[in-house]
Amino acid sequence: MSKGFIPAAKPLIGKEEEQAVQAVLESGMVAQGPQVAAFEEEFAAQMTPGAHSVAVNSGTSALHVGQLAAGIKPGDEVIVPSFTFAATGNSVAITGATPVFADIEPDYFCMDPTHIEQQITERTRAIMPVHLYGHPANMDAIMELAKKHDLMVFEDAAQAHGASLHGKKVGTFGVFAAFSFYPTKNMTAGEGGMITSSDPNVVRMSQIIRNQGMEKRYANEVVGLNNRMTDINAAIGREQLKKVAAWTKTRQENAQFLTDNIEGVITPKVAEGAEHVYHQYTIRIEGDRDGFMAALKDEYQIGSGVYYPIPNHRLPSLAPYAPDLDLPVTEMVAKQCLSLPVHPSLDKEDLERIVTAVNALAKAGA
Secondary structure (H helix, E strand, O other): OOOOOOOOOOOOOHHHHHHHHHHHHOOOOOOOOOOHHHHHHHHHHHHHHEEEEEEEHHHHHHHHHHHHHHHHOOOOOOEEEEEOOOOHHHOOOOOOOEEEHHHHHHHHEOHHHHHHHOOOOOEEEOOOOOOOOOOOHHHHHHHHHHHHHOEEEEEEOOOOOOOOOOOEOOOOOOOOOEEEEEOOOOOOOOOEEEEEHHHHHHHHHHHHOEOEEEOOOOOOOOOOOOOOOOHHHHHHHHHHHHHHHHHHHHHHHHHHHHHHHHHEEEOOOOOOOOOEOOOOOOEEOOOOOOHHHHHHHHOOEOOOOOOOOOOOHHHOOOOOHOOOOHHHHHHHHHEEEEOOOOOOOHHHHHHHHHHHHHHHHHHHHO
């Protein structure tokens, strides 16, 4: 059995990406230019058919700019999950609007439509589900809620490149979606984000807002930001886009092997009609999760991750938006979740070691 350490995540950047970056550097066109335009077109065609893409400098910027482009203003409320990375709630707050936190359902870690409806008020303007860990949220129910209450839907698809529900790709349901290209995502651009939308006004406003509020140079139409993507990042992203489908298939195969062989913990479920792309393979441990994590590392040289140990509504930064809020399922899974390696770099020996370790620790009650 191999004794090498198995990391929880491993970015895959090859010679093709290096050569693409070198070509950009040699071209002298380093800021937003032809590579960005090509990346936008190719990403939309592959990931969000029928929508257009607007590249920005991070996934958080994609969430922020998208909401500004959709018309979110101070005084508005946007319903978001608490069990996610803080960028989701942060992006609402930074617009001056109020993030309102909803609970999740325990099987898929995405927002519970029943609790979403309980959080709707006369100030609610939008619902922003997160397709967490690569599993699509219950978009059928969420879109019905939005129609019933005349609300917009924004998708946080930062972890869900290529995921789908009933054959429809995430990023094509709402007014806009936001993707991330952070290094540990299923595909990377080094750093960066993408806004996708089929609404021409949202697309145009996103393009303007990311570029200091101007379409034509020095003719600033609105107060904007400098959230542009560089051609260096776009060149990396274009090469990654060619590889991500094969990587996703490997992630899914790795996840299936783990699910078929792991015992003694709660393995991730996949909803009917959903395609899970396994940004994370997240199990639930009903005993000592932190001790389990430490033993995986110390005894078996296996990395793992806890995403997210402190729910957003308990963070000092976002707690003021949610005084006395009780989200029991969120609180429960935040204490139980542990993400195991599932990335495409794993070989059969790695997968077998992960299974052996998890089963042994589960049986021992670690």
